[in-house]
Amino acid sequence: MPRGTPPTPRVMAQVAMVMNLDKCIGCHTCSVTCKQTWTNRTGTEYVWFNNVETRPGQGYPRGHEDQDRWKGGWQLKHGRLVPRSGGRARRLARLFANPELPALSDYYEPWTYDYANLTTAPLGDDLPTAPPRSLIDGRPTDITWGPNWDDDLGGGPEQLAADPVLRQMNEKVRLEYEQAFMFYLPRICEHCLNPSCVAVCPSGALYKRIEDGIVLVDQDRCRGWRMCVSGCPYKKVYFNHQTGKAEKCTLCYPRIEAGEPTVCSETCVGRLRYLGVILYDPDKVGAAARVPDEKDLYEAQLGCFLDPFDPEVARAAEACGIPHDWVTAARRSPVRALITDYRVALPLHPEYRTMPMVWYVPPLSPIVDSLTHSGHDGEDPANLFGAIDTLRIPLDYLAHLFTAGDTAPVEAALCRLAAMRSYMRRINLGDPRDPAIAEAVGLGGDDIEAMYRLLALAKYEDRYVIPTSYTGDLPPGHAGRRMQPRRQRRPRHVRHRAARHGELPHPARPGTGHSRQRAARPRQPPQLERPGHTQRTVPPPPGERTVTAVRPAVHQAASLLLTYPDGDWPVRLSAVTETMRQLPGEAPAALLRFCAYARTVPVLDLAARYVLTFDRSRRRTLHLTYYTDGDTRRRGASLARLKALYRAHGWQQENGELPDFLPAALEFTARCPEPGLRLLREHRPALDLLAHALETYRSPYAEVLSAVRATLPGPAPADRAAALALARGGPPTENVGLDPFPAHGAPHIEGARR
Amino acid sequence: MTHVHIALWGVLPYLVLAVLVAGTAWRYRYDRFGFTTRSSQLHESRLLRIGGPLFHYALFLVIGGHVMGLLVPESLTERLHVSERMYHFSALVVGGTAGIAAVAGLGILLYRRLRMPAVRAATSRSDRLVYPLLAAALLAGLLATASTATNPYDYRLGVSVWFRSLFALDPDVTAMAQAPFTYQLHALLGMTLFALWPFSRLVHAFTAPLGYIIRPYVVYRSRRGAGGRGPYRPGISSQVPQVGHPARQAAPTPHRTARRTPG
Known part of the structure; x- marks a missing residue:
């Protein structure tokens, strides 16, 4: 980096995701479609790039949040950031056996069933069965654990007790907890700003892409040292035991590059995933990850993000080689809006100091449910605000997930969601708008309505604002190409923002x-x-x-x-x-x-x-x-x-x-x-x-x-x-000789798939 | 000096070297994806955590011993006032211990490979060939080291001279032909291993990640392969003329799915 340049920030772009946990119904469609796309191969039978966990619960792999055991992420040592599993020398010394590598039994032993037995079993008195067989060594096996064994609190208190987040909390709340609430947590790779899996890879095979921040494994450089598997605190890098290489969630980069959402997002039934661009200052990341108090990490990470509406930032971004349509996309980004404008999205386990970039809107539903069960009006603002304050247990649990135990940001986010419910309910019931509700959580009525549009209506084009990848020769203004006719208009949350910045076209000027x-x-x-x-x-x-x-x-x-x-x-x-x-x-x-x-x-x-x-x-x-x-x-x-x-x-x-x-x-x-x-x-x-x-x-x-x-x-x-x-007959153009595979006439209109 | 001796100690070493170099280059060029340790730690960790480090670290010592014994001429140690007896004694103790440790480590690893069903299932054909060879070479070497306790044969005046003469392109076949059988067997097994090296999992030895020591923790790379390695420099990557092939396949190809039908 040339020194002596003006003090404009260095800018990098990151494609980030936000998941709205209120809407997750735990259907696992994302997991299944992801697996069908990426990991339905020998060697990756046990691998789920995307999985949905029930919380409280142990997750997949079992107890992956217990960093005393797995040593994932970073730690502060004399003010310096060092991978928790040790520095370079210790890594190399452990090259021949990684003491922190999870065993297959920590994930689960993949199995199939001996279906042939159903038809080839000798004639007898008993109905033949299809006994389970291990997919690893082919021998008969007992199914004792699976990728989602404790789904919906399955296994009860016995399994719950092994939840590392619960263990951090007060002992006595556990049983009460189980009655209190439960929610689903879909997880993919966090594509961190400060990825510890990249840091511990001895071969330098893992890397963060400059253009979009996606963390990938170079399959030709990976030598199978397995350090990344233990180095990732989210346990989202997996070892393919067939090829001997590490594999991980790619954020479906071939789709992202084409301006399409990831498979998990595209197929999400609850429409709870959001994809968009965030601009950040890479020079601030190191210092932010080093703040001494874990509870400051959330704010510190917010401090790394840059405001794309700031003309200075936009100029610096283009000086750093970020295309214009990426800056535009950052302005329209739903992810940025949820994270920095409305502050309802929170990072998962910021205390790992990896600066994760898949954030979560904490679930308000459990609180509304428990209010309703106790005979109260779950959408009355007074009740809701009070309940958020008194239902300490869920709040504490959420805080241990999203803000290193600091309940204040979680409470604030939940209050905003509660305010949104109450505010919109008045509108739906035909009552006048009550600006006091919005002001109580530090937002304007417009903000609340825009947030409602983004979170509750969640239109496809509002959820996914993905610019196509740089190709260099495209004219500015070329935004994401869609494979089908889809109207792209500026999302509501951006229109508000833009109006504030005096950006909307002048109403008096004709022109669309x-x-x-x-x-x-x-x-x-x-x-x-x-x-x-x-x-x-x-x-x-x-x-x-x-x-x-x-x-x-x-x-x-x-x-x-x-x-x-x-x-x-x-x-x-x-x-x-x-x-x-x-x-x-x-x-x-x-x-x-x-x-x-x-x-x-x-x-x-x-x-x-x-x-x-x-x-x-x-x-x-x-x-x-x-x-x-x-x-x-x-x-x-x-x-x-x-x-x-x-x-x-x-x-x-x-x-x-x-x-x-x-x-x-x-x-x-x-x-x-x-x-x-x-x-x-x-x-x-x-x-x-x-x-x-x-x-x-x-x-x-x-x-x-x-x-x-x-x-x-x-x-x-x-x-x-x-x-x-x-x-x-098609449009009257001369396609002769241009099309290598001449179609027999245009496709039947009804047959054309959208 | 018979034709067999000339073939074994005068010609074979060069053939093996050629196969090793060309084979490795070929594999690096055409099968970089295959350069891996093919670790089986996922299946079994308890024995590996003892056997793996024991074998590898002992092997480092053994390799160090070979470098000392083969490359350092006796005249040099004499000039440093290290007596012949003292040299051989220390070589016997250090080399013997390392050899025994390596054999013990390999023993644990082989036991694990044979007795653990999952690890056994993950064993490839080339493994089946390489493991016995590796064990035999180790044992032959250990035997040769042990024999120095009683046998007055000074390998530094025989085997080492032959080894160095190979690199002078003037192989001293006689020096090796007169060596005891255990030394000859060890050398032959070693050469077989080197010949198989590029085509087995042994290649992972050539990928020792030494660069990690000096590398910054977080690696950034550009989507386009050109100019993307190393730390990110603003404005540089985007100005690289985008010619040539697109970035290398960075992740496994997804299995093709049906085109989506949006709701």
Whole structure:
């Protein structure tokens, strides 16, 4: 690092996760899908990169939190951080037998059943059985432990007593505890900022990726010394006994790189996982991990995170080679919001000093449940706050999990969750909003509602904000690519944040915020006030002249109307109405009919209707190429072609929507009519299909589509069948010779998988 | 000096050396994934914790003894006023102890490998060949060391001279041909081991993690292989021209699953 540079922070980016424990129902779907993806091989039979534990309970492997025994993580020695299992010399001295390595019996001996016996057993009086056999040595075995033996407090007090966290607590609470509460704790690798598994690897095979902070094992460098297995305090590095190499959770990096959530997140039934980018200052990590008091570690780690809204930080980030869309993603990051804005997420076992990056929203449900059981109103704010304060036992247990025993942050987080419940309940019951509830926990009403959106509604695009990996040549503003049509709009929690920073587009300015005109090739943006502006020089025939004249304005208006109705919707609506009133023709009239309808509907209802209309059915998606290409490889090429077209005309999308998003295409057409119209004509079948689907659905949005279609030359296909036939032919492009595996026509629309 | 002697002590050592060097290079190039200790500690830890360190540390001493005995000429020790008797006495005591310890360690490890079903199941074909050879070579060496107590044969004037002459590319076949049988047997077994070295789990000896001593604790690497090793330097990694192949496969390939069907 060059010295003498200005004192801007050094910035690194980390893809982090937050899990909302209130929503975990312990279904183990994450564990199973993860295992199917990554560890269903010989040598990893016993390995679960993702597992779900019942707490209180021993976990997997048994009692992994007992660091006096396993010596995982770091310890402070004379103010210096040393791996708990010893420094370099001690590590090398223990190279030939690792005294702290868990045995297979600490995980469990994997087994199968001798199913063949069911059919090959000799005839006899007894029904043949399928006796269990060890998957390790093939011999008959007794099943005495499994990856989730104490699920749902199975085994009772006997098993519970071995919980290392319980043992740290007061002896007498144990039995009472069992009646008090239980919750599930899904665990993956923490992808720590200060990973001790990396530190103890003698071969240097484990490493933290610079770009996204994912901790990986280089399989070609691992020599099977097994130090990482004991060095990780979370016991999330495993030894593959077949290959003799260490393996661990990869945070599904191939998916993350493509902007997709991990398998465990994608398949989470409770929708409790959040993925996003966090910017941090790597130079602060060492000092933060060294704070003397364990209870300060949570705050110290918070101190390492950088605020991506701070222009200084954004500048420093880009100076450190972090792409612009990663900084944008950090601003939109749900993980950052839950950790640093709302402070409801807490790290797992910060006392290990590894600076973990998978954080947890502590569960409030057990407290609400126990209140309800005792005959109280579990959602009354006064009751809840009081209960959080008096139900010391769960609080203490949670504190030992998440804040090294300091109950204050856990209490604060639980109070915020309680406040959210109470505040939102009033709204749901039709009572006026009570700002006092929000203020009691140091939040604003807007914050609470945004938090509610993130935690309770938990929309897919709010939960996962993952930028694709750096490729160097992509234009700025290229955000996460999705494999399917999915509307990416700015999550609510970001909109609030952005508004505070004065970031939202000015409401008076027309434009959907879809685009940015590049300075290199400036074009006249269409003025809604001057709809007659056109670039055509040859005067068209009189009938068409009207159409041509109103075209850009109609397209721009349709683009505005087809974009998700959020905060600036009233402004958009009135701008469109005013302009359209001054224009002749059928298209403006259709738009006005829609505007008249839209004015009668509250914005929130309209938003819900929008989602139902466009997001919930593949027949009504706003993504044009989806109609012709489905989810095939061809769609990628079509998208790239669109993007290239936009770029060639000096027009750039800014909001991360796919280029085939109809409002984006319409805005492009409004700005660059000639290529835009060509584009729309190419996707005429898609427009027709969408229009027919909207009509069938009796959606008022059909008016907008009819306005757009009225601006296009040529007759419209008579019915859906005709449009479908056109769509099957695919867009009129020259794919011949480009596609190595020519598809036989476009995929059947119904067969295309979303 | 017969043709057999020339073949064994004049030609074979060079063949073995060639196989060792070329084999290791080949394996490093094409099977780096296979460079591993193939530890079985996961299956059995109690015996390994005694046998493993005992065998390996004793082996270090044994190797040190070989370096002393084979590479240091007698003239040098004499100049340092170490008498022949004293040298042999100490070699017998230290070497003998180390040899016995190594044999004991290997004995524990072999017992464990044969009697523990899980460890036995984890034994590969090359292990079945290498372990007996290793045991035989150790025993032959121990026997040769023990024989110095009674036998007046001074290996530093025979075997060591032959060994050094190999590196002078002028093998002194006579010196080895006249050595006692136990020495010859030990040398032959040793050469067989070296020839098998690159193709067995013994390669893990070449991966001794000495760099760990000077390395910073936390390793950062770039997704792109180029320029990513070593400490992170801001702005450097992103400016590396991104040419060549993408980063090496860093983790096991996930088994392909069906494309997702989102809800």
